[in-house]
Amino acid sequence: MQQEFQIATRGQGLYEFTSELRQWLAGAQLQVGLMTLFVRHTSCSLLIQENADPEVQGDLQAFFARLVPPSNDPSMSYLRHTYEGPDDMPAHIKAAIMPVSLSVPICDGALGLGTWQGIYLFEHRDAPHQRRILAHISP
Amino acid sequence: MQQEFQIATRGQGLYEFTSELRQWLAGAQLQVGLMTLFVRHTSCSLLIQENADPEVQGDLQAFFARLVPPSNDPSMSYLRHTYEGPDDMPAHIKAAIMPVSLSVPICDGALGLGTWQGIYLFEHRDAPHQRRILAHISP
Amino acid sequence: MQQEFQIATRGQGLYEFTSELRQWLAGAQLQVGLMTLFVRHTSCSLLIQENADPEVQGDLQAFFARLVPPSNDPSMSYLRHTYEGPDDMPAHIKAAIMPVSLSVPICDGALGLGTWQGIYLFEHRDAPHQRRILAHISP
Secondary structure: OEEEEEEEEOOOEEEEOHHHHHHHHHHHOOOOEEEEEEEOOOOEEEEEEEOOOHHHHHHHHHHHHHHOOOOOOHHHOOOOOOOOOOOHHHHHHHHHHOOOEEEEEEEOOEEOOOOOEEEEEEEOOOOOEEEEEEEEEEO | OEEEEEEEEOOOEEEEOHHHHHHHHHHHOOOOEEEEEEEOOOOEEEEEEEOOOHHHHHHHHHHHHHHOOOOOOHHHOOOOOOOOOOOHHHHHHHHHHOOOEEEEEEEOOEEOOOOOEEEEEEEOOOOOEEEEEEEEEEO | OEEEEEEEEOOOEEEEOHHHHHHHHHHHOOOOEEEEEEEOOOOEEEEEEEOOOHHHHHHHHHHHHHHOOOOOOHHHOOOOOOOOOOOHHHHHHHHHHOOOEEEEEEEOOEEOOOOOEEEEEEEOOOOOEEEEEEEEEEO
16 A cells, blocks of 8 residues: 655755654554655655654754755865755755655554654755655555 | 564663564564564664674764764754753754664565674663564565 | 675775666566665665766765764774774764665555665775675565
8 A cells, every 4th residue: 555745845844744644544444564654855854753842853953954064064065066056965965864764563553653753754955845755554 | 463572771872682583583483574673762773783793882882972962062052952861862863863663574584684783772861761662574 | 575686896885776676676567565675784784865966976975984984093093893994893883874774665566766766785895895685575
């Protein structure tokens, strides 16, 4: 069973879509299985993170912005893939560090997430993008 | 087929549970399949790493402690989610960098691990925690 | 359905094997499923990245070489696992940061990759290695 999810992003940051996934799963009436998510892009990531305190999301974004500064920052002058904008190559690097695919077991008909876990798309580009995520359920 | 594994951690570090997984798999008498692991927390990680020289585990911990210092370190003064302790936000960041889910093919009735690969829970918090990992076997 | 792929590496860098995977999938005549890849080593990674501009691959390698310098670099003097060469412990660290397993849904008989996505082995060691990747297809 497969479904494509689309997320319209408005710049760098985390976009939660746990409830969309739960709604889809509810329609499937499946008790046990495995849900795998795959993002079809190389400049954003999937991430499971705390969805309680929104400051966690801000701090995650701040950390990765410091770890991988824009390519016009003097510390990044060694980068050569710069013609798509100063946020492009850093986006590819962040997409190498954080997941392109994730799998979550389905137990008793629900996603087996922990109490504080939410599922996010982490957008690494500045401009708005339409992001596509494939979701697949295996037995 | 699903099973929950629990690991009692005693501070930051790597806790191997390959043998517990092998024992569970032996009971399943399954020849071919896919084992997926999912950790139900946002402040620890799953990791497959060398299980030969224990200094590798110490070095991994040392590297990530330097990459993501505690939030009371002057270099991390930009972090805002600090009320759960100086090790909490760094734990969320490490949990974004290292896997929340892992999949290992089952071949000839055994985990398809390489010679030196072991499966670990990587605890990022200082205090003892009871960590829960969901294991799912797909055909 | 499982297959082992072998890649002969000639030093650090990215080695694409998307076409080998597509060829194997074509033989399977499967319309819908999930392909999971698992690398049986602790000093290289799997990576899905842009396969359009080869400078992206060079920049990725350059970033990770700076993030995790060789163990004989003064900044890495805290590392203790050094007897396998200055590139060994950094390889284990990079293997903790980037994926050991990846899953890609199969849609309409093809890998559900985005337009610019290619699948790579990222070799972190300097010497040539024969790398083994297990591929598993679940329904």
